Amino acid sequence: MIAERVTAQNISDNEFFYGHKACGGCGGSLAVRMALKVLGERTLLTLPAGCMSAVSFNYPQMSYANNAIISAFAGTGAVMSGLKAGAEAMGLKDYHVLGIAGDGGTADIGLQALSGLIDRNDDAIYICYDNEAYMNTGIQKSGLTPYGSTTTTTPAGSKGKGNIKQKKNLFEIVAAHGIPYAATASVGYIEDFATKVKRASQIKGTSFIHVLAPCPTGWGIDTSETIEVAKEVVDTGLWYLAEFYDGEYHLNRHPKVFSDVTHYIRRQGRFQHLKDEDIDIIIRSRDKTWKRIEGFKE
Amino acid sequence: MIRPSITEKNKIEKLSRLPQGGSCKAGVLIEKNAGWRNKCPVYNPDKCTGCYQCYMYCPDGVISKEGKGISIDYDFCKGCGICEKICKLQAIVMEGET
Ligand SMILES: Cc1ncc(C[n+]2csc(CCOP(=O)(O)OP(=O)(O)O)c2C)c(N)n1
Ligand code: SF4
Ligand code: SF4
Ligand code: SF4
Ligand SMILES: [Mg+2]
Numbered sequence: 001m002i003a004e005r006v007t008a009q010n011i012s013d014n015e016f017f018y019g020h021k022a023c024g025g026c027g028g029s030l031a032v033r034m035a036l037k038v039l040g041e042r043t044l045l046t047l048p049a050g051c052m053s054a055v056s057f058n059y060p061q062m063s064y065a066n067n068a069i070i071s072a073f074a075g076t077g078a079v080m081s082g083l084k085a086g087a088e089a090m091g092l093k094d095y096h097v098l099g100i101a102g103d104g105g106t107a108d109i110g111l112q113a114l115s116g117l118i119d120r121n122d123d124a125i126y127i128c129y130d131n132e133a134y135m136n137t138g139i140q141k142s143g144l145t146p147y148g149s150t151t152t153t154t155p156a157g158s159k160g161k162g163n164i165k166q167k168k169n170l171f172e173i174v175a176a177h178g179i180p181y182a183a184t185a186s187v188g189y190i191e192d193f194a195t196k197v198k199r200a201s202q203i204k205g206t207s208f209i210h211v212l213a214p215c216p217t218g219w220g221i222d223t224s225e226t227i228e229v230a231k232e233v234v235d236t237g238l239w240y241l242a243e244f245y246d247g248e249y250h251l252n253r254h255p256k257v258f259s260d261v262t263h264y265i266r267r268q269g270r271f272q273h274l275k276d277e278d279i280d281i282i283i284r285s286r287d288k289t290w291k292r293i294e295g296f297k298e
Numbered sequence: 299m300i301r302p303s304i305t306e307k308n309k310i311e312k313l314s315r316l317p318q319g320g321s322c323k324a325g326v327l328i329e330k331n332a333g334w335r336n337k338c339p340v341y342n343p344d345k346c347t348g349c350y351q352c353y354m355y356c357p358d359g360v361i362s363k364e365g366k367g368i369s370i371d372y373d374f375c376k377g378c379g380i381c382e383k384i385c386k387l388q389a390i391v392m393e394g395e396t
Contacts, residue, residue, distance in 0.1 A: 011354070227355050
């Protein structure tokens, strides 16, 4: 694949997401910051309702230094097409159209708008920052909340053990459209994510990146632990780093031995109620996923 | 370098300063986030090798490259402690906010 690696040495000094009101240690805000550093000032950005718009459009405190607009919750993909059409009509040159939405905004309510965007193949980049719940409204379960996680709509207690559903396979749902470029990433491997944003920007047509982004507030971790946890979820094999292009899946990282899932689970407040047998279910589901993705190219 | 900073002139003191219609100026900051901090990252340039990993991982973008090392914008640092964990050389250490 094209595009040189983005590194701490060659990345732009500019900051386009600054002075925002995200909680300390917010993984989503790091993903947004990085994406804009890679794409630059001439980025037309839309975000639906969710943390990354709520923390930044607090008039007159406007934390995006580039052109940015809030879309309806379900409408990210549609507004991206509109931005693209508008930019073309104005004859703009040398710009990017970017959509950034949460897991709820992408895998649930915004899925049809995303599907339409990919179907139209408009030249735009869609980034889903996945904090694994509807965080902005106080931690409700989304289609990307993992098994066992307690949320306000799947509360752990005498009658329940938290969320009983597995995460939707969003990456493969998107790839199944035959999209030119899709990737998974984690804020724990930030240069990998930044490089994928760069690649996405060089693709003609729609591209999509699903980046895992821990939320200290919703996950019950210390604000300083975000990056460790975002690395650990990859190292345990509970999340994988992959790309889809030219109609084929590519695995970017294949840990020879997975790190300890129990350690990953036990350090997070949202999983405190889980018993060892619940963790076994999580491990079995991970192993099933890895059997399936063995067919990906390395 | 582009990076929003506090500008007094963007305070809305009278009605006529309100934007007309649904759009307004981007990258406008009128208040700091410094008050959120319980702990403060203290930087020791003598231990720093300039790997810039702390700069990459700071969610608030308040660490910038400066010469062979870094500097921290304490107006917007929230004291999350990520930089301390990222720095393998203990060139950043979190201390109690005074
Ligand atoms: C149509 C509609 N339904 C519900 C809401 C309320 N709402 C605002 S933000 C939000 C949660 C967003 O969750 P997610 O997309 O995962 O982003 P996060 O807040 O986690 O960053 C909800 C439910 C809304 N704004 N519009
Ligand atoms: S609730 Fe979570 S995702 Fe939202 S701003 Fe706070 S840390 Fe970030
Ligand atoms: S991580 Fe540590 S050594 Fe590297 S630039 Fe930051 S302070 Fe210096
Ligand atoms: S404490 Fe957090 S916000 Fe402050 S400089 Fe370190 S990483 Fe950035
Ligand atoms: Mg979310």
